Amino acid sequence: MTRLIQLEVNGEIHEVSVKANETLLDVIRYKLELTGTKKGCDTGQCGSCTILLDGKPVNSCLILAMEARGKEILTVEGLAKNGQLHPLQEAFVQEGAVQCGYCTPGMLLSAKALLDENPSPTEEEVKEAIAGNLCRCTGYVKIVTAILAGAEKMRG
Amino acid sequence: MPKNLVVGQPIPRVDAVEKVTGRAVYGDDLRFSNLLHGKALRSPYAHAKILNINVTKAQKLPGVKAIVTGKDIPVLGGEALKDYPFLALDKARYVGEPVVAVAAVDEDIALEALDLIEVEYEELPALIDPLKAMEPNAPLIHEKLHTYEHIPIVRPVRNSNICHHVQFMKGDMDKAFDESDYVFEDTFTTQMVQHGAIEPHMAVAQVDPGGRITVWVTNDAPHRLRKDLAAALGIPLTKVRVALPPYMGGGFGGKGGLKVETLCIALATKTDDRPVKMVLTREEVFTSSLVRHPSIVQLKTGVKKDGIILAREATVIYDTGAYAEKGPTVCQQGCVAAVGPYKIPHVRVDGYCIYTNKPIAGAYRGYGHPQVAWAHESQMDIIAHKLGIDPVTIRLKNAVEEGDISPTGQQVLHSVGLKECIKKVAQNLDWTKPNKRNKGKGIACGYKNTKTPSGSSAIVKVSQDGSVEVLTSTVEIGQGAKTILSQMVAEELGVPLESITVATPDTDVTPYDASTTSSRSTFHMGNAVRKAAKDAREQLFEIASGLLGMETEDLRSEKGEIYSKDNPGSTLSFAETIKNQYGAGLDIIGKGSYYPLVEDGIGGMWSASSIFWMYGADYAEVEVDPETGQVKILRAIGAHDVGKAINPITCEGQIEGGMVHGIGPTLFEEMMVGERGDVLNPSFADYKMPTTLDIPEVTSLIVEAGHREGPWGAKGIGEMTTVPTAPAIANAIYDAIGVRIKDLPITPDKILSALRKKKLDG
Numbered sequence: 001m002t003r004l005i006q007l008e009v010n011g012e013i014h015e016v017s018v019k020a021n022e023t024l025l026d027v028i029r030y031k032l033e034l035t036g037t038k039k040g041c042d043t044g045q046c047g048s049c050t051i052l053l054d055g056k057p058v059n060s061c062l063i064l065a066m067e068a069r070g071k072e073i074l075t076v077e078g079l080a081k082n083g084q085l086h087p088l089q090e091a092f093v094q095e096g097a098v099q100c101g102y103c104t105p106g107m108l109l110s111a112k113a114l115l116d117e118n119p120s121p122t123e124e125e126v127k128e129a130i131a132g133n134l135c136r137c138t139g140y141v142k143i144v145t146a147i148l149a150g151a152e153k154m155r156g
Numbered sequence: 157m158p159k160n161l162v163v164g165q166p167i168p169r170v171d172a173v174e175k176v177t178g179r180a181v182y183g184d185d186l187r188f189s190n191l192l193h194g195k196a197l198r199s200p201y202a203h204a205k206i207l208n209i210n211v212t213k214a215q216k217l218p219g220v221k222a223i224v225t226g227k228d229i230p231v232l233g234g235e236a237l238k239d240y241p242f243l244a245l246d247k248a249r250y251v252g253e254p255v256v257a258v259a260a261v262d263e264d265i266a267l268e269a270l271d272l273i274e275v276e277y278e279e280l281p282a283l284i285d286p287l288k289a290m291e292p293n294a295p296l297i298h299e300k301l302h303t304y305e306h307i308p309i310v311r312p313v314r315n316s317n318i319c320h321h322v323q324f325m326k327g328d329m330d331k332a333f334d335e336s337d338y339v340f341e342d343t344f345t346t347q348m349v350q351h352g353a354i355e356p357h358m359a360v361a362q363v364d365p366g367g368r369i370t371v372w373v374t375n376d377a378p379h380r381l382r383k384d385l386a387a388a389l390g391i392p393l394t395k396v397r398v399a400l401p402p403y404m405g406g407g408f409g410g411k412g413g414l415k416v417e418t419l420c421i422a423l424a425t426k427t428d429d430r431p432v433k434m435v436l437t438r439e440e441v442f443t444s445s446l447v448r449h450p451s452i453v454q455l456k457t458g459v460k461k462d463g464i465i466l467a468r469e470a471t472v473i474y475d476t477g478a479y480a481e482k483g484p485t486v487c488q489q490g491c492v493a494a495v496g497p498y499k500i501p502h503v504r505v506d507g508y509c510i511y512t513n514k515p516i517a518g519a520y521r522g523y524g525h526p527q528v529a530w531a532h533e534s535q536m537d538i539i540a541h542k543l544g545i546d547p548v549t550i551r552l553k554n555a556v557e558e559g560d561i562s563p564t565g566q567q568v569l570h571s572v573g574l575k576e577c578i579k580k581v582a583q584n585l586d587w588t589k590p591n592k593r594n595k596g597k598g599i600a601c602g603y604k605n606t607k608t609p610s611g612s613s614a615i616v617k618v619s620q621d622g623s624v625e626v627l628t629s630t631v632e633i634g635q636g637a638k639t640i641l642s643q644m645v646a647e648e649l650g651v652p653l654e655s656i657t658v659a660t661p662d663t664d665v666t667p668y669d670a671s672t673t674s675s676r677s678t679f680h681m682g683n684a685v686r687k688a689a690k691d692a693r694e695q696l697f698e699i700a701s702g703l704l705g706m707e708t709e710d711l712r713s714e715k716g717e718i719y720s721k722d723n724p725g726s727t728l729s730f731a732e733t734i735k736n737q738y739g740a741g742l743d744i745i746g747k748g749s750y751y752p753l754v755e756d757g758i759g760g761m762w763s764a765s766s767i768f769w770m771y772g773a774d775y776a777e778v779e780v781d782p783e784t785g786q787v788k789i790l791r792a793i794g795a796h797d798v799g800k801a802i803n804p805i806t807c808e809g810q811i812e813g814g815m816v817h818g819i820g821p822t823l824f825e826e827m828m829v830g831e832r833g834d835v836l837n838p839s840f841a842d843y844k845m846p847t848t849l850d851i852p853e854v855t856s857l858i859v860e861a862g863h864r865e866g867p868w869g870a871k872g873i874g875e876m877t878t879v880p881t882a883p884a885i886a887n888a889i890y891d892a893i894g895v896r897i898k899d900l901p902i903t904p905d906k907i908l909s910a911l912r913k914k915k916l917d918g
Contacts, residue, residue, distance in 0.1 A: 035185035037178070045839060048354050092176045094168055099634040100353070100404065100634025101174075127849060139815060142812065
């Protein structure tokens with residue numbers, strides 16, 4: 001069964017035809033062509049498909065597209081505004097927190113959700129917040145540093 | 157010497173902005189028109205004859221466009237030993253081996269078609285244990301092993317499951333053991349581990365009406381893949397084009413060789429020019445891509461009372477699974493380093509690469525070295541404790557230095573920063589200070605070679621406006637190659653980093669490179685791009701010397717401007733220089749190639765001597781809970797000799813990432829294989845990789861023992877960083893609670909049973 005639904009992604013309304021069993025991840029990646037959100041396991045275990053749904057980080061591979069109707073979806077493409085990188089993005093670049101980059105979009109969104117709730121997290125709180133996002137390249141060291149640096153930038 | 161402006165500077169990665177904005181394009185992000193989707197039906201048996209395949213029902217399913225079996229494309233491929241069928245031929249040799257592949261208009265239909273295919277198997281005895289597989293009368297996994305083509309160094313043993321036996325001998329073992337004050341004999345084992353790159357393998361293949369094949373694929377070596385495919389299919393190299401996506405989501409060795417591309421190509425031969433795409437599921441990545449070799453390492457070491465090692469004998473068994481893949485060269489290169497980075501006069505190494513009916517093992521960050529380092533570094537501590545010598549002192553006493561003969565005797569070592577690495581991590585140690593209860597500290601070191609010889613070519617193209625394009629087949633797999641190659645070109649050519657673009661590897665466009673493996677790119681491709689940049693600069697100087705009325709040898713370039721060293725005020729830009737000579741437009745093309753000479757006489761690819769060796773040492777501090785057996789790593793410090801850090805940030809990233817990568821297989825990562833050869837935990841839920849909650853305080857230290865042939869003295873780093881991690885942790889655990897675990901991973905149950913045994917033994 002296919003249905004035409006509306007999804008609000010990065011502040012834009014998209015009308016899209018989806019199957020009942022289609023995941024939000026697949027719709028974002030393959031129908032809306034927003035390929036910044038990554039697919040690493042499709043079973044909610046790696047975190048690379050993390051997006052914000054009404055501000056909360058979720059694995060978009062575990063959510064049906066139909067369930068996201070009427071909710072605000074934020075993907076990595078929505079982080080930079082008017083060509084200006086988000087402070088977290090800047091910090092990831094400056095601190096060397098990016099290697100292969102496949103986990104990066106999910107990491108950034110998990111980190112943003114944390115900082116939106118808690119602008120001054122401790123290192124332990126940062127580690128907790130991204131514990132569901134696997135990274136095989138960096139050893140997480142510079143990612144944690146970058147999130148703390150991004151928090152500082154956001155506090156101004 | 158003027159100070160380097162770009163090389164050696166901690167510059168942010170050139171690809172970072174693309175990656176943080178989600179604009180970076182990976183394999184699954186590429187879009188194709190008229191695309192078909194492929195899926196594979198895989199063997200449920202570890203070892204079985206394929207008696208019959210019936211695809212009639214599947215063929216009738218609307219939307220199915222092609223179905224292939226091994227019989228449709230009965231060829232064998234493989235880098236070291238050609239034993240690998242595109243799809244199972246006659247028999248299946250591991251659970252998860254592709255037997256039939258289907259291409260359909262969408263994935264759902266392809267999956268539905270798989271359910272309609274009937275395969276009749278006759279199950280054969282499965283060989284799971286490599287020691288049983290080595291027995292003289294063991295059933296054969298590859299009956300035709302003796303007929304397979306292979307590269308010169310591979311020595312298969314006829315009528316056996318041994319696909320490679322390597323031997324190194326130096327000195328007189330019997331005499332040396334007689335003269336030793338102590339002889340230590342220990343056996344160490346390592347488990348099956350998965351690379352765990354977060355991006356799964358993918359490929360898209362298209363075969364045009366003229367039979368030319370194009371593959372877009374997540375592969376770490378486009379030219380090697382082209383060669384392997386052309387050789388297997390018996391077609392000219394130029395009939396195959398391998399085009400990579402701009403970025404790859406990690407590899408760690410798991411994305412080389414023939415993987416999902418063979419299935420896509422087999423299908424694409426039957427789809428009338430339509431491209432066929434396959435992306436492996438995470439479960440398929442676990443069962444059917446690649447793993448790290450489980451190993452058994454026996455060490456016999458003779459030492460004098462003062463801790464000087466006289467002799468060391470190593471028998472190393474690498475369990476390579478169903479197909480050789482890179483197993484023979486993993487075995488070869490690991491065994492060259494099996495006795496450790498020590499001056500040992502008497503050495504004997506026997507290495508065996510064994511077929512079993514399990515997932516295929518091959519290249520994995522460290523290429524056989526983490527397995528042997530686990531053994532020699534654990535045993536170094538056993539020896540140190542028995543002799544009452546400080547673990548740092550015993551290593552420094554025996555460590556190789558500049559000018560020493562390599563332990564297995566092939567070459568004179570150069571650029572040896574081992575002692576400095578050990579000393580740097582040891583600065584954090586105070587053995588005289590007693591440990592707090594259940595806390596301990598440990599150290600381990602190691603070394604790693606690079607495949608030698610291997611070649612790299614590059615082109616540096618200066619366009620009419622002075623901007624620069626680097627054509628290289630080095631793959632940006634996460635390590636930062638684009639950044640450091642840009643830095644080298646910027647330095648050599650004298651242009652701003654921002655004016656440089658690095659092309660995406662494509663065998664139609666970018667010149668030959670052996671592979672982005674073996675920690676070889678900084679050194680080999682670094683040399684090639686440096687030569688190419690120099691060539692382009694010399695051509696520009698030739699033109700500019702006429703325009704400026706100066707001798708070429710007096711000219712210099714910086715930030716895209718040419719000037720005389722005697723008159724820096726008067727400059728000529730690259731753009732003006734080109735415009736003056738070629739007003740209607742032309743590129744300046746600089747070319748560079750690098751191919752090292754090999755010292756030893758073993759010959760063929762790849763030799764036992766290495767153009768460079770990387771050295772490193774790790775320090776670990778742990779706390780063990782004797783009630784639960786849980787180990788908490790408190791601190792990890794890694795010091796690595798990189799020759800010269802072209803970019804300290806990317807080097808630190810490798811050290812931090814490598815150590816944390818190493819923590820997983822030390823404490824909890826293990827692919828469990830059942831008696832019938834099936835992987836019991838093929839998911840990230842059941843196969844645990846380190847998360848942020850597992851990481852200690854991590855410090856990375858860079859040592860620079862410059863290499864005379866390296867670009868600016870640089871060597872490599874990527875693989876070495878995981879080599880000493882496991883034994884450093886094991887040695888710290890011993891220091892904390894007095895038990896020695898010799899089998900990885902060091903799980904809580906192993907610690908508890910060792911503690912119980914220790915208590916019983918009093």
